[in-house]
Amino acid sequence: MSDTHVVILAAGQGTRMKSELPKVLHRVAGRALLEHVLRTADTIEPSTVTVIVGHRAETVRDHLSNRPTVKFALQEPQLGTAHALQQAESALAGQSGTLVLLSGDVPLLTGTTLKQLVDTHRGANAAATVVTATVERPYGYGRIVRSDGRIARIVEERDATPTERQIKEINSGIYAFDLAPLFEALRGVASQNAQGEFYLTDLIAIYRRRKLRVETLMVANAEEIRGINSRTELAEVSRVVRQTKNEELMAAGVTLVDPATTYIDPDVEIGRDTVIHPGVTLEGSTRIGAACEIRGHVRISDSQIGDRVSINNFCLIVGARVADGVAIGPFAHLRPETEVLEGARIGNFVELKKTTLGSGSKVNHLSYLGDATVGTGVNVGAGTITCNYDGVNKHRTVIEDGAFIGSDTQLIAPVTVGKGAYVGAGSSITEDVPPGSLGIARGRQTNVDGWVEKKSKSREVEKSKK
Numbered sequence: 001m002s003d004t005h006v007v008i009l010a011a012g013q014g015t016r017m018k019s020e021l022p023k024v025l026h027r028v029a030g031r032a033l034l035e036h037v038l039r040t041a042d043t044i045e046p047s048t049v050t051v052i053v054g055h056r057a058e059t060v061r062d063h064l065s066n067r068p069t070v071k072f073a074l075q076e077p078q079l080g081t082a083h084a085l086q087q088a089e090s091a092l093a094g095q096s097g098t099l100v101l102l103s104g105d106v107p108l109l110t111g112t113t114l115k116q117l118v119d120t121h122r123g124a125n126a127a128a129t130v131v132t133a134t135v136e137r138p139y140g141y142g143r144i145v146r147s148d149g150r151i152a153r154i155v156e157e158r159d160a161t162p163t164e165r166q167i168k169e170i171n172s173g174i175y176a177f178d179l180a181p182l183f184e185a186l187r188g189v190a191s192q193n194a195q196g197e198f199y200l201t202d203l204i205a206i207y208r209r210r211k212l213r214v215e216t217l218m219v220a221n222a223e224e225i226r227g228i229n230s231r232t233e234l235a236e237v238s239r240v241v242r243q244t245k246n247e248e249l250m251a252a253g254v255t256l257v258d259p260a261t262t263y264i265d266p267d268v269e270i271g272r273d274t275v276i277h278p279g280v281t282l283e284g285s286t287r288i289g290a291a292c293e294i295r296g297h298v299r300i301s302d303s304q305i306g307d308r309v310s311i312n313n314f315c316l317i318v319g320a321r322v323a324d325g326v327a328i329g330p331f332a333h334l335r336p337e338t339e340v341l342e343g344a345r346i347g348n349f350v351e352l353k354k355t356t357l358g359s360g361s362k363v364n365h366l367s368y369l370g371d372a373t374v375g376t377g378v379n380v381g382a383g384t385i386t387c388n389y390d391g392v393n394k395h396r397t398v399i400e401d402g403a404f405i406g407s408d409t410q411l412i413a414p415v416t417v418g419k420g421a422y423v424g425a426g427s428s429i430t431e432d433v434p435p436g437s438l439g440i441a442r443g444r445q446t447n448v449d450g451w452v453e454k455k456s457k458s459r460e461v462e463k464s465k466k
């Protein structure tokens with residue numbers, strides 16, 4: 001929306017988190033609290049976004065380095081919410097229109113509510129609009145004091161009279177302001193209150209005294225405006241986010257055998273008729289196709305999985321691409337830049353890193369393939385290892401189409417096994433194996449005739465001497 005500016009308060013310490021990490025960087029469903037708020041802000045397409053930082057300002061800035069358009073304003077020291085907003089004045093100099101003020105610790109807020117806030121605010125031509133909610137347990141929140149039905153002021157819990165504490169309509173800490181009178185009016189906020197802070201909430205009474213219009217927007221679902229102050233609240237809100245995601249997926253045709261123990265980040269996509277078993281974690285930008293089966297205790301992060309893929313128990317897959325019809329696990333580890341092509345098979349205790357495994361190829365047991373290119377229809381025997389690291393550099397191994405690697409082979413890179421070639425079991429391959437040849441590199445076996453009998457006789461002689 002044109003002439004809409006967003007300011008997010010994120011300077012507070014978040015004492016109750018008992019953390020080295022700034023509160024707004026704690027994660028809900030894989031994403032920092034502040035990132036949830038920024039994404040919600042994106043939905044109203046503001047012209048500018050300013051984040052007020054203070055406590056651990058550098059850490060917060062660094063976290064947002066992927067958002068070059070976000071402006072920062074430093075609040076140092078942190079003297080309260082009004083003082084925090086004042087710090088945005090120079091970032092917004094010369095701007096007019098609507099300022100939407102958000103807190104960095106309110107991750108469940110929806111874009112729909114934000115849009116309603118802006119519409120209500122503009123529709124009423126208000127100087128300020130406060131988002132409120134009615135809750136059964138209002139403790140800790142500022143209360144909305146009304147007279148003749150209209151908002152008169154906001155009183156903080158600690159400054160409230162016993163009667164005011166009975167009020168169940170609370171201040172969400174989310175507002176829309178007309179920029180024109182705002183910064184001048186903020187200078188009129190004093191700090192005579194229980195905490196000795198400059199309260200932004202005082203602005204409401206100031207505006208009413210000046211006969212400026214103040215509106216409210218009450219949200220139906222109070223959960224949406226929940227601020228996070230403790231680890232318990234972090235866990236509760238995480239559960240709400242997960243539950244919402246799980247319900248969306250089930251509605252779209254995904255089976256979650258036990259939604260309560262399924263952890264799926266908001267951006268993850270899953271196709272129809274895929275079955276997700278208990279204890280599965282799907283993170284980041286992961287996409288999973290249709291008709292897959294993901295067994296218990298699998299974690300997949302930032303990976304693409306095709307259709308009809310079967311992933312057996314206890315696999316870890318990070319930054320990999322897996323084509324249709326592949327079978328993986330149990331106990332497999334796919335590391336970044338791994339690409340598994342159609343119909344390939346990866347069995348137990350197999351690790352792949354920066355490796356392409358061609359279609360229909362098999363690595364069924366106890367193998368490590370790193371920096372390798374494996375063609376189609378290759379069979380990699382049990383216990384095969386690419387020795388890709390010489391202590392200084394990484395080297396590539398190439399195994400061409402249709403090759404057969406015998407069990408317990410070490411491929412000492414850089415090395416190529418040609419098309420259709422065989423490698424004898426137990427080989428340490430240091431030189432290329434030409435297409436169609438057999439490469440074998442191991443000590444020759446010798447059998448000593450009658451060795452056992454000779455040995456036992458010599459033992460008897462030893463005994464008789466004692």
Ligand code: UD1
Pocket residue numbers: 009010011012013052054075077078079080081082083084103104105140141142143154156170171172173198199200201227
């Ligand atoms: C504030 C409101 C309260 C409302 C509640 C909703 C005030 C005085 N009170 O109280 O009416 O019900 O939010 O959650 O505004 N912050 C700064 N700098 C500061 C102080 C705070 O950036 O100097 C930031 C915090 O990091 C946080 C937000 O402002 O993101 C709210 O601050 P917090 O201390 O949590 O305010 P509450 O006491 O919860």
Ligand code: CA
Pocket residue numbers: 105227228229
């Ligand atoms: Ca708070």
